[in-house]
Amino acid sequence: MLEKLIGQKIELLPKVPKDNERLCDICGGTGWLYEKGRGFIETCHNCYNGVLQLCEICHEPVRGMCMNEGCRNHWETERENRLLSKAVISSYKDVPNEHKEMMYSDDYQYNEGYFMEIENFIEYCNDEDIPLPEYVWSTQKIPLSLDASSIIESACEELHEDAYENITKEDELQEFLDDWCNQQSGVDSYSVNYKYAIRVDSK
Ligand SMILES: [Zn+2]
Ligand SMILES: [Zn+2]
Known part of the structure; x- marks a missing residue:
């Protein structure tokens, strides 16, 4: 058996790329590199297995999420729509108090996205030239507790x-x-809960 294997020429065939994949141009799609003279084969550092994953939107090779701005916006919008489809779309006054002591928006760059007044958020967007989003998100209060x-x-x-x-x-x-x-104060924390999408233009 061993004799049979020794001297056998290893032929590496390129992979067949699927949709949203492309052959790696470094290794030609085999996933292996051959170094002349040193005579050993090592795995290609540019791909995992001969093929590169392509971004569904811009068709550039990506590892994980595509970082192109247009593509990021696309996924962000899609995520937002998914959240909206599950949320209760409400005007501010219809949201239960415990869910609007703090509100959250990805657009708000201070305080990790959390704010207490919609007016402050609108002001922030105007000052920073950020297009005013239609909705901000409700939050959940996390109180101090000891067990x-x-x-x-x-x-x-x-x-x-x-x-x-x-x-x-x-x-x-x-x-x-x-x-x-x-009896403690200033310790409550808030976490976005995506339960209510609060209309920004509402009171
Ligand atoms: Zn490769
Ligand atoms: Zn992309």
């Missing part, structure tokens, strides 16, 4: 093995923690 059982559990880790079992009044600690958390 009694995980606090107790980690406190018991260094104690004797039945210590955790012997703990009582865990619910009282939880009540205390909830109350304590509620």
Whole structure:
């Protein structure tokens, strides 16, 4: 068997590109490089397997997402439309308070895209010459919370093995923690939730 393999000429055939693929011009589509003189074959550094993936929009070779501005905008619009199709399109006043304490837009370059007043957002867009989008997004408040059982559990880790079992009044600690958390201010965080698309021109 071994004798048969030794001396056998390895012939590498180019791959057949699929739609949205193109043969790699460095290795000619084989995925391997042959170095004359050194006589060894190494994998092509320009492609994974002889073919290059092409962007569906501009047909340039890409790895992952195409970074061309036009193509990025295309995917961004598509993503936005997908989100819109699932969202409740609302005027500001119809959005429940807990979802509009903060709002979010990709166009807003401050505060990681979060703002409290639509007016400020409109002003920002005008100042920065950004075309005013039709919608901004609702958010979800993430309050500060402390979990009694995980606090107790980690406190018991260094104690004797039945210590955790012997703990009582865990619910009282939880009540205390909830109350304590509620007294803190400036700690609530917000995260975009795409549940409501809030019309920018609405009050
Ligand atoms: Zn290649
Ligand atoms: Zn592209």
